[in-house]
Amino acid sequence: MASLSINNIDRQLYEELRVTADIRGLSIEDLACRILTKALEQNKCTDGLGTRIHKRFSLDGGVELDLPSR
Template identity: 55%
Template sequence: MASITIRNLDNQIKEQLRIAAAHNGHSMETEARLILGQALASLNQARGLGSRIRNRFSASGGVELDLPSRQERATTGRT
């Protein structure tokens, strides 16, 4: 397994990580590993703009639109 070292971590972030780890019953290392894994997994799920938009708004249930048939001519406002 690979290892990384994070230097110059902001003290506030380190404290938040320590508190989250304690709250979840994990070591700081395990908590950081879980956070990184979750962040990267969510990036892999939504690669394109369309996928990201769908993921963001899917909880609202979506919208049903009445689409015109292909036979109807679209009006563009030009004469």
């Protein structure tokens, strides 16, 4: 398994990680791996391009385009 070192973490963030890990019965490293995994899973895209475009514009109420006749 690979390892990762993170330098210059804000002290308050580190303390929040430490406390949260302790509450959940995890090490700070395990908690950080879970947080990173969850963040990356949210970015995974399983839809096609057309579906992603539709989702993006449907959030704003959609887009009506005038299509030229053939």
